[in-house]
Amino acid sequence: MERVLSSELPAHVGERVKLAGWLHHQRQMRSFIFVVMRDRAGLAQVVVEGPPMGEVAGFLPETVLEVEGRVVPSAQAPGGIEVVEPSFRVLSAPTGLPAVELFRPSLKEQLPTILDNASIALRHPRQRAAFSIAAASAAGFRSTLDDLGFTEIHTPKLVGTATESGANVFQLDYFGRPAYLAQSPQFYKQMLVGVFERVYEVGPVFRAEPHDTVRHLAEYTSLDAEMGFIEDHHTVMAVAREAVAGMSTAITERAGPAAALLGLTPPHVPEVIPEVDFTEAQTMIEAATGERVLGELDLAPAHERWLGDWALHTHGSDFLFVTGYPMAKRPFYTHPDPTRPSVSNSFDLLFRGLELMTGGQRLHRYEDYIAALAERQQATEPLETYLQAFRAGMPPHGGFAIGLERWTARVTGAANIRETTLFPRDLNRLAP
Amino acid sequence: MERVLSSELPAHVGERVKLAGWLHHQRQMRSFIFVVMRDRAGLAQVVVEGPPMGEVAGFLPETVLEVEGRVVPSAQAPGGIEVVEPSFRVLSAPTGLPAVELFRPSLKEQLPTILDNASIALRHPRQRAAFSIAAASAAGFRSTLDDLGFTEIHTPKLVGTATESGANVFQLDYFGRPAYLAQSPQFYKQMLVGVFERVYEVGPVFRAEPHDTVRHLAEYTSLDAEMGFIEDHHTVMAVAREAVAGMSTAITERAGPAAALLGLTPPHVPEVIPEVDFTEAQTMIEAATGERVLGELDLAPAHERWLGDWALHTHGSDFLFVTGYPMAKRPFYTHPDPTRPSVSNSFDLLFRGLELMTGGQRLHRYEDYIAALAERQQATEPLETYLQAFRAGMPPHGGFAIGLERWTARVTGAANIRETTLFPRDLNRLAP
Numbered sequence: 001m002e003r004v005l006s007s008e009l010p011a012h013v014g015e016r017v018k019l020a021g022w023l024h025h026q027r028q029m030r031s032f033i034f035v036v037m038r039d040r041a042g043l044a045q046v047v048v049e050g051p052p053m054g055e056v057a058g059f060l061p062e063t064v065l066e067v068e069g070r071v072v073p074s075a076q077a078p079g080g081i082e083v084v085e086p087s088f089r090v091l092s093a094p095t096g097l098p099a100v101e102l103f104r105p106s107l108k109e110q111l112p113t114i115l116d117n118a119s120i121a122l123r124h125p126r127q128r129a130a131f132s133i134a135a136a137s138a139a140g141f142r143s144t145l146d147d148l149g150f151t152e153i154h155t156p157k158l159v160g161t162a163t164e165s166g167a168n169v170f171q172l173d174y175f176g177r178p179a180y181l182a183q184s185p186q187f188y189k190q191m192l193v194g195v196f197e198r199v200y201e202v203g204p205v206f207r208a209e210p211h212d213t214v215r216h217l218a219e220y221t222s223l224d225a226e227m228g229f230i231e232d233h234h235t236v237m238a239v240a241r242e243a244v245a246g247m248s249t250a251i252t253e254r255a256g257p258a259a260a261l262l263g264l265t266p267p268h269v270p271e272v273i274p275e276v277d278f279t280e281a282q283t284m285i286e287a288a289t290g291e292r293v294l295g296e297l298d299l300a301p302a303h304e305r306w307l308g309d310w311a312l313h314t315h316g317s318d319f320l321f322v323t324g325y326p327m328a329k330r331p332f333y334t335h336p337d338p339t340r341p342s343v344s345n346s347f348d349l350l351f352r353g354l355e356l357m358t359g360g361q362r363l364h365r366y367e368d369y370i371a372a373l374a375e376r377q378q379a380t381e382p383l384e385t386y387l388q389a390f391r392a393g394m395p396p397h398g399g400f401a402i403g404l405e406r407w408t409a410r411v412t413g414a415a416n417i418r419e420t421t422l423f424p425r426d427l428n429r430l431a432p
Numbered sequence: 433m434e435r436v437l438s439s440e441l442p443a444h445v446g447e448r449v450k451l452a453g454w455l456h457h458q459r460q461m462r463s464f465i466f467v468v469m470r471d472r473a474g475l476a477q478v479v480v481e482g483p484p485m486g487e488v489a490g491f492l493p494e495t496v497l498e499v500e501g502r503v504v505p506s507a508q509a510p511g512g513i514e515v516v517e518p519s520f521r522v523l524s525a526p527t528g529l530p531a532v533e534l535f536r537p538s539l540k541e542q543l544p545t546i547l548d549n550a551s552i553a554l555r556h557p558r559q560r561a562a563f564s565i566a567a568a569s570a571a572g573f574r575s576t577l578d579d580l581g582f583t584e585i586h587t588p589k590l591v592g593t594a595t596e597s598g599a600n601v602f603q604l605d606y607f608g609r610p611a612y613l614a615q616s617p618q619f620y621k622q623m624l625v626g627v628f629e630r631v632y633e634v635g636p637v638f639r640a641e642p643h644d645t646v647r648h649l650a651e652y653t654s655l656d657a658e659m660g661f662i663e664d665h666h667t668v669m670a671v672a673r674e675a676v677a678g679m680s681t682a683i684t685e686r687a688g689p690a691a692a693l694l695g696l697t698p699p700h701v702p703e704v705i706p707e708v709d710f711t712e713a714q715t716m717i718e719a720a721t722g723e724r725v726l727g728e729l730d731l732a733p734a735h736e737r738w739l740g741d742w743a744l745h746t747h748g749s750d751f752l753f754v755t756g757y758p759m760a761k762r763p764f765y766t767h768p769d770p771t772r773p774s775v776s777n778s779f780d781l782l783f784r785g786l787e788l789m790t791g792g793q794r795l796h797r798y799e800d801y802i803a804a805l806a807e808r809q810q811a812t813e814p815l816e817t818y819l820q821a822f823r824a825g826m827p828p829h830g831g832f833a834i835g836l837e838r839w840t841a842r843v844t845g846a847a848n849i850r851e852t853t854l855f856p857r858d859l860n861r862l863a864p
Contacts, residue, residue, distance in 0.1 A: 003661065020661050022626075022825060040581065040629035062825035091661075094825040095798050119623040119821035128627050135584040142571075146686075149472065152567040154653045154836070156855045157589065157636050158602075158613075160862040170590075172604035172613075174650075175640070175859055181590075181604075188855065191551040191864070194454075195560050197472035203635060204589050208607070218606075221586045229435065229452050229523075254578075366527050385864030389551035393454060393494035393526040404586070423588045423620065427607055430592040432623070432817030 001068065007041035007257070009081050012071045019044055019083065020091070022123065023063040025103035026056065033057065035086075036103070037067060042125065042257065045074075045082040056088065061102065062120075064092035100124075111416060118423055118432050125261060130420050132258035133251055134408040138202055140250025141223045141402070144243050150225065151196040155188035157181055157204065161382040168208045170218075181206035184401065189226035190333070190362060191389040193397045200225040202404070210427065214416040217405065218425040226399030233335075233345040233361040236398040237273070237321055240349065240359055243400075244319070245269040247407065262412055267318050267351070274315040278324040278343075281307055297329045301354075308353020320350045332372045335361035335398070345398070351410050359400025366390040433500065439473035439689070441513050444503045451476055451515065452523070454555065455495040457535035458488065465489065467518075468535070469499060474557065474689065477506075477514040488520065493534065494555075496524040532556075543848060550855055550864050557693060562852050564690035565683055566653075566840040570634050572682025573655045573834075576675050582657065583628040587620035589613055589636065593814040600640045602650075613638035616833065621658035622765070622794060623821040625829045632657040634836070642859060646848040649837065650857040658831030665767075665777040665793040668830040669705070669753055672781060672791055675832075676751070677701040679839065694844055699750050699783070706747040710756040710775075713739055729761045733786075740785020752782045764804045767793035767830070777830075783842050791832025798822040 001018040009017070021039030033056055035046040046067055048056045059065070069086035099117040100109055102124050107114060114121040122128050142152065162169040162180045170181040185201050192199045201224045209216040225243065230236055251259055251266040259266060276284075282293045285303050293303060299322065311320035323346070327336055330344045337343040346360025363369055369390055373380050380387060408420035418424040423432055433450040441449070453471030465488055467478040478499055480488045491497070501518035531549040532541050534556050539546060546553040554560050574584065594601040594612045602613040617633050624631045633656045641648040657675065662668055683691055683698040691698060708716075714725045717735050725735060731754065743752035755778070759768055762776045769775040778792025795801055801822055805812050812819060840852040850856040855864055 020827070040583075060825075064825045064827045091827050092796055092825050095823040098824050099820075116817075117820065119626055119817070120824045122624070122627040123824075131585070131628075132583060134586075138584060139574075139578070146571070151472075151564060152570060153563070153854060154566075154636065156651055156857055158638070158651050158857050158862065170604055170606070172602055174602070174862055175642075177862065179862055192554070192854070194551055195554040196563075204586065206590065210607075219588055219590050364524055385548075385551070388531075388549065388864065391527040392530045392552045392555075393492075393496045393524050395452070395496045395523050422585060422624070425588055425590050430590065430606055430609065430611055432820065 005041040006039050006044035009044060009071050013073060016068060016070050019067045023059050023061055023065055045077045046086050047082055047084050048086055060094050062094045062098050063090060065090060115418060115424060129258035129261045130408055130412050131422060132255040133411060134404055134420060136250045136254035137247040137407060138404060139254060140247040141243050144246030145200045145225060148239060150198040150200045153192055153199045153201050155185040155201060170206050170208045183207055184222060185224050187386045189224055189399060193226050193228040194389050194394050197228040212427045217417060217421060221404040223402040223404055226397060228395040228397040230396050230398050233347055233398055236359050236400060237347055240357060240400045241273050264412060269319060270317050273319045273321050274311055274317050275321040275323055278322055281322060297326045304350055304355060305353035308350055318352050321347050322350060323347045332376050332378060333362045335363050354410060356407060357400050357402045361398035364394045364396050437473040438471050438476035441476060441503050445505060448500060448502050451499045455491050455493055455497055477509045478518050479514055479516045480518055492526050494526045494530050495522060497522060547850060547856060561690035561693045562840055562844050563854060564687040565843060566836055568682045568687035569679040569839060570836060571686060572679040573675055576678030577632045577657060580671060582630040582632045585624055585631045585633050587617040587633060602638050602640045615639055616654060617656050619818045621656055621831060625658050625660040626821050626826050629660040644859045649849060649853060653836040655834040655836055658829060660827040660829040662828050662830050665779055665830055668791050668832060669779055672789060672832045673705050696844060701751060702749050705751045705753050706743055706749050707753040707755055710754055713754060729758045736782055736787060737785035740782055750784050753779050754782060755779045764808050765794045767795050786842060788839060789832050789834045793830040796826045796828050
């Protein structure tokens with residue numbers, strides 16, 4: 001008999017079917033047992049009566065089972081359906097009780113216990129739902145950019161030169177030489193604009209983050225895009241808007257049950273995301289709060305939250321582009337505003353008052369790179385193979401990056417980014 | 433005026449259009465200049481006559497240009513179309529002649545020069561075509577497995593325990609502790625079968641390969657899949673066949689122009705890929721060649737080639753599954769054939785006589801892991817968080833892995849795997 005999934009039971013009312021999965025929970029009643037089976041699609045209730053009760057009562061939680069039985073409607077059962085007259089076949093028995101109790105509607109364990117026992121805790125339907133949403137989001141990112149003529153790339157994670165500044169980089173021995181783990185695909189995606197014009201990558205990036213916070217990871221998944229022949233950063237922002245809208249739509253289309261389980265509605269992305277200038281934002285914040293913020297080079301988290309509220313109330317938008325950041329706080333490859341050299345052609349995208357994405361226009365002329373590096377007293381020699389691309393003719397270009405785990409945390413309302421990372425890596429955690 | 437791509441010119445005959453791209457080549461004739469423009473879609477011929485000839489003659493190869501002109505049919509032009517009466521706008525000028533001559537039908541430089549100057553060499557239409565085929569293949573892998581109910585995962589590349597044996601692993605300092613770069617997502621994809629039943633990952637893997645060959649890289653992109661509730665390795669092989677067929681179809685559907693440029697036909701994947709038992713294969717090879725091979729624990733490359741020829745002549749197939757490999761040469765997590773304990777439930781997939789994929793059924797019972805590790809005198813303690821999953825109930829499961837660069841090399845006929853890796857990493861190469 002072909003296996004059916006729990007979600008397929010409504011199509012088989014009156015038939016005998018075979019389910020397979022894990023014994024999620026069992027409740028002993030006087031004359032029968034409710035067995036809840038879990039498979040990749042969800043849960044199914046099985047009613048055990050008579051002689052098999054003795055055998056079933058001995059099954060430990062997480063026993064891997066095949067169940068054959070008849071599908072019947074049942075007003076009391078979750079989903080209005082249950083399986084009766086079951087026979088069981090044990091595929092695999094656990095060695096004892098699981099370290100995490102999976103039967104509750106939500107896990108009651110603390111986060112460290114959940115993370116220490118990730119391969120078990122992730123089995124809980126609510127825990128795994130976040131990762132269905134992450135997978136759908138990544139698929140939406142890719143399909144949106146595919147449709148816009150982008151090419152998927154895979155760039156090296158072992159690099160000879162740290163991408164960003166020297167701090168926060170993992171170093172290793174590479175056949176007798178020092179190598180680093182890529183902090184981003186920044187240099188490579190720019191070089192490949194010279195090849196494919198439009199590129200994206202979904203892959204790991206590494207930060208030796210010495211801070212143990214709810215927002216930082218030593219390894220995360222970056223959704224990176226870069227494109228050539230732009231007017232300025234607004235061309236990039238328009239594509240970034242499409243990418244985020246595609247991610248949100250994909251949650252509905254590809255992870256509907258997971259979204260329903262978590263009771264969440266994928267965010268609405270306006271056709272045109274409102275935009276505010278950095279200095280105007282500071283002026284508004286000063287006027288509203290009385291705080292002195294004008295002249296500061298970046299927005300504090302509290303100010304981003306204020307702007308998030310402002311965008312929601314003024315524009316009805318969960319999203320807000322902030323543009324016009326000072327050049328001083330942006331990396332050396334950032335393109336300035338041609339009319340205001342101390343201001344960058346870059347942007348952050350705030351989502352519900354939290355930074356979700358950073359992007360901007362990059363320098364594209366070789367001589368501008370030489371000047372920018374000289375001004376920052378940074379040597380050109382370690383960047384030789386990067387600068388090679390600019391010596392050979394590069395179009396005006398720009399791009400952006402989104403942290404997949406951060407996006408998923410925002411969408412699901414997770415308080416700690418570790419809840420949206422399968423096996424998080426931080427200052428203290430290298431296992432499982 | 434909106435930019436059009438070179439591939440869109442046929443739809444604009446008689447109109448004035450704007451192209452943007454790189455000056456790929458120019459040929460000076462007596463009274464005009466042929467300018468070949470390159471963009472992400474291909475090449476376009478522009479005819480320059482009269483006064484602009486002086487300016488255009490001064491453009492270096494790889495100058496980034498916008499060209500406005502009128503599209504006309506032309507029997508002599510490549511593609512039957514050309515752009516006349518052009519005006520040019522320089523977006524970015526190179527600093528000199530490129531280190532690689534891009535105008536030839538194929539690059540004439542040696543591979544080390546090509547790799548040293550990758551950001552330029554990859555701009556050649558034939559060079560970049562291989563990566564369009566790689567991107568299409570990865571997309572085909574993902575969409576096929578999506579349709580079969582698989583969930584995309586992102587597992588850590590920084591790990592506390594080396595996945596395979598101790599050799600060939602990169603080690604680094606992780607906040608004062610040793611960590612390793614993942615040689616494969618093997619342990620994690622198995623653990624996640626307990627969560628999602630069916631998972632796949634497209635991501636980098638790392639091997640500290642001390643061999644400088646045409647087949648080995650220190651970092652490559654692995655297409656990994658793992659699935660639960662299987663009968664045995666044949667269930668896995670059926671899905672692996674679908675994945676490879678989906679990859680081949682995606683080349684046609686998503687990278688048609690690249691395939692045409694390289695003159696290749698995506699491989700035909702039979703509905704059922706022929707299968708041969710390891711010992712039977714050795715017997716055939718002995719009978720045909722006179723070589724003593726029975727009793728050897730693996731197939732030599734020459735024997736894989738012999739089997740590739742045999743599959744083509746006997747079954748008309750580019751693909752051949754070899755099953756029944758001795759347990760002795762397979763990793764500790766391999767499931768034995770229940771009827772022949774020294775033989776594994778594993779497989780290799782040969783493509784045109786070369787190993788493309790390895791896979792098989794894995795152990796799923798905790799006690800089988802303990803026994804297998806004891807037999808190999810391997811400690812269980814470093815594997816504690818992996819074994820955790822098996823203590824908690826795991827279904828019969830298995831999976832497979834394909835190297836994306838190796839697949840692309842086979843499909844395109846590249847002699848060296850570095851030709852299908854954007855920025856290869858090997859014993860000697862860490863840049864660009």
